[in-house]
Amino acid sequence: xxxxxxxxxxxxxxxxxxxxxxxxxxxxxxxxxxxxxxxxxxxxxxxxxxxxxxxxxxxxxxxxxxxxxxxxxxxxxxxxxxxxxxxxxxxxxxxxxxxxxxxxxxxxxxxxxxxxxxxxxxxxxxxxxxxxxxxxxxxxxxxxxxxxxxxxxxxxxxxxxxxxxxxxxxxxxxxxxxxxxxxxxxxxxxxxxxxxxxxxxxxxxxxxxxxxxxxxxxxxxxxxxxxxxxxxxxxxxxxxxxxxxxxxxxxxxxxxxxxxxxxxxxxxxxxxxxxxxxxxxxxxxxxxxxxxxxxxxxxxxxxxxxxxxxxxxxxxxxxxxxxx
Numbered sequence: 512x513x514x515x516x517x518x519x520x521x522x523x524x525x526x527x528x529x530x531x532x533x534x535x536x537x538x539x540x541x542x543x544x545x546x547x548x549x550x551x552x553x554x555x556x557x558x559x560x561x562x563x564x565x566x567x568x569x570x571x572x573x574x575x576x577x578x579x580x581x582x583x584x585x586x587x588x589x590x591x592x593x594x595x596x597x598x599x600x601x602x603x604x605x606x607x608x609x610x611x612x613x614x615x616x617x618x619x620x621x622x623x624x625x626x627x628x629x630x631x632x633x634x635x636x637x638x639x640x641x642x643x644x645x646x647x648x649x650x651x652x653x654x655x656x657x658x659x660x661x662x663x664x665x666x667x668x669x670x671x672x673x674x675x676x677x678x679x680x681x682x683x684x685x686x687x688x689x690x691x692x693x694x695x696x697x698x699x700x701x702x703x704x705x706x707x708x709x710x711x712x713x714x715x716x717x718x719x720x721x722x723x724x725x726x727x728x729x730x731x732x733x734x735x736x737x738x739x740x741x742x743x744x745x746x747x748x749x750x751x752x753x754x755x756x757x758x759x760x761x762x763x764x765x766x767x768x769x770x771x772x773x774x775x776x777x778x779x780x781x782x783x784x785x786x787x788x789x790x791x792x793x794x795x796x797x798x799x800x801x802x803x804x805x806x807x808x809x810x811x812x813x814x815x816x817x818x819x820x821x822x823x824x825x826x827x828x829x830x831x832x833x834x835x
Contacts, residue, residue, distance in 0.1 A: 541578075544571040546608050548584060549601045550674065553591065605674050609810050621816035623654035628817045631660040633672035634681040636731065636761045637778040638805065639663075642681075644784070646828050653824065657817070673810070678818055684804040691808040694822060697829040698802035700795060702779035706769050707790045718774075718794040723748060729756040729773040731764060745798025749776070765789055 543561045548568070551557035558568040576582055583597040593601065634642060639661050647659060665671040669682055680688070687693055703723070705712050711726070712718060718726075730752075756773060758764055764775045765785050775782075782793045807822050 541571055541575060542604065542608065542611070544568055545575055545583075545600070546604050548572060548575070549593065549597055549604055602670075602674070609673075609812060621820060623657065623817075623820060625656065626654055626817055627656040627658070629658040629660055630679065630818060630821055631662060631677050632679045632681060633662050633664040633669070633675070633677035635664045635666065637781045638681045640762060640781060641784065642825075646825055649828055650824065654820075657821070678809060678813070678815075679822065680808040681805060682808065684806050687806055687808060690811065692811050692813075694807045694826060696805050696807050696826055697780065698804050700779040700802050701776060701798065702782045703794045703796050704764065704768060704775040704777065704782040704785060705773075705792050705794070706771060707792045709772055709792070711772065712792060712794070715792075715794075718797055720744075720748065720797040723774070723797050724751060726753070726774040727755045727772055728752040729758060729764065729767060729775050730754050731758050731761045731775075731777065748798050752776075765791070 544557065544563060547557035547560045548554065548571075551560055554568050554572065555565055558565050561568075563571070572583070579596060579600075581596045582594050583600070584591050584593055586592070632642065642659070642661060650657060650659075662672065662675060662677060664680065664682055665675075666686075669680055669686055670688055672680055680691075681696065684695070703718050705718075707713065711722060715722075756767060758767055761777060761781060764777075767773065768775050768791070769789060776796060779793065779795075782791070785791050786793050807825070809818060809822070
């Protein structure tokens, strides 16, 4: 110990800085405009997100620039560009904001019948269809005031969905992010969807490799980026498909496939749902080798009982109808 009573390893000095000069000189309320400035396309939009006028945001930006000794954001050719420090701060500030919100939203008391909270879920097209259908219908009596907001999952960078405000991610296990709580939700298989009076498959109980290669195919937007559990033969089969129609999303596939000779390849979970409602047949894809696990992920610092209740209820629903 030093004469001042501080540890010789410097921790006492760090504590003094944390509780004293550095933090006290910077109003912690500036975290909110800082987060908005680092994520919004314009200063005006940043102000709108935190309910501050443009002049108030300009003042906040000046204070932040003085504190960091950096411009944080500059305008090049009329377009805002983050400085290297701004880019480095972006995920850190968002992480801190999630932790702050988690602390202030912390509660051990929760009544699903009376809650009016909102949960934001990032999901791909297939999971969104099912969430907005049977899963959420099961919540209508359990938590009638719960509000659910579904946003598109960023396939290329799922972590960006968290930056966009997602509380929960639903995504394939191979895309799961490190450092998040993870829970398996269900297992799906690559499958083929055809009209039940398809001239080639009306009386078939399976689709062979030769039939698959000879068929006319339809694909949904983004399907090429999906990864199935394939051997090289399966990869070759997908690449060699004769794609005749490219649809905007999986949601449009039924209206196009019905009455046609097209074959759609995708999520067995969604295709079985279509077949239960419309005249379709679902076959296991001839290249399927193992199922793909869909997982739920959420920040480890979130201790929100509403979120955990939602996750457990959704998983319980999946377990009733699908192999998890």
